[in-house]
Amino acid sequence: MANIADTLKSDSLEQHREVEKLLVNRIRNIRTVSDYVSLLQIFYTYFGALEKRIEKVISVKDLPDFNSRRKTDALAKDLADLGSAPQAMATADSLPLLSNQKAALGALYVIEGSTLGGGIIGKMISRQIELPAGLGLSFFTGYGEQTEFMWAGFKSSLNAASIDADDHKIVTDAVINTFRKFKLWIEQHV
Ligand code: HEM
Numbered sequence: 001m002a003n004i005a006d007t008l009k010s011d012s013l014e015q016h017r018e019v020e021k022l023l024v025n026r027i028r029n030i031r032t033v034s035d036y037v038s039l040l041q042i043f044y045t046y047f048g049a050l051e052k053r054i055e056k057v058i059s060v061k062d063l064p065d066f067n068s069r070r071k072t073d074a075l076a077k078d079l080a081d082l083g084s085a086p087q088a089m090a091t092a093d094s095l096p097l098l099s100n101q102k103a104a105l106g107a108l109y110v111i112e113g114s115t116l117g118g119g120i121i122g123k124m125i126s127r128q129i130e131l132p133a134g135l136g137l138s139f140f141t142g143y144g145e146q147t148e149f150m151w152a153g154f155k156s157s158l159n160a161a162s163i164d165a166d167d168h169k170i171v172t173d174a175v176i177n178t179f180r181k182f183k184l185w186i187e188q189h190v
Contacts, residue, residue: 005155042046044075049089081135096177106174
């Protein structure tokens with residue numbers, strides 16, 4: 001059987017494509033720093049709330065470098081650097097239900113995977129607007145040149161977690177719901 005990281009990729013290709021398409025359209029319409037701040041708020045309010053939920057069920061015991069993978073602080077820093085206060089985070093039905101540690105691993109897969117597209121997004125934004133030197137892109141820059149390395153590390157932790165057939169379905173459903181709810185969240189904040 002293929003490892004879980006590989007099956008998650010194929011099982012969520014469609015949801016990824018939909019989110020990517022929506023974001024690319026949105027990024028193409030960014031004309032001002034304020035437009036970019038609105039995009040950052042979408043990520044901050046969704047990923048930030050998701051991380052709070054994930055932290056309730058996952059710790060360094062499950063993923064040794066869990067803390068250094070958190071994104072909320074980078075997003076808050078980018079907003080602050082661009083002179084904006086973070087908005088209220090997403091709640092309740094706007095988020096996927098993460099009832100246990102396996103479901104949380106699925107949501108983490110989506111958050112970590114976003115670093116693979118983050119560099120592309122950062123470059124697109126730099127072409128659209130002029131940001132103050134060195135500011136506002138720490139979230140999208142992410143792990144920078146370490147991105148592939150960090151992704152490989154995350155996938156090995158995922159593949160090493162003991163996930164049976166029932167758990168596999170829980171993780172996959174969480175991945176799909178995390179993408180779907182994010183798509184809805186973006187659509188609600190146009
Ligand atoms: C403009 C937006 C985006 C672009 C251009 C983009 C692009 C990419 C690329 C190039 C990859 C690597 C594919 C590969 O190595 O085969 C990738 C993987 C991935 N992206 Fe995105 N992405 C975008 C947005 C997002 C967002 C917002 C999320 C999460 C909410 C996300 C989640 C993922 C995940 C989970 C993977 C890993 C797939 C795997 O298992 O290999 N992406 N993306």
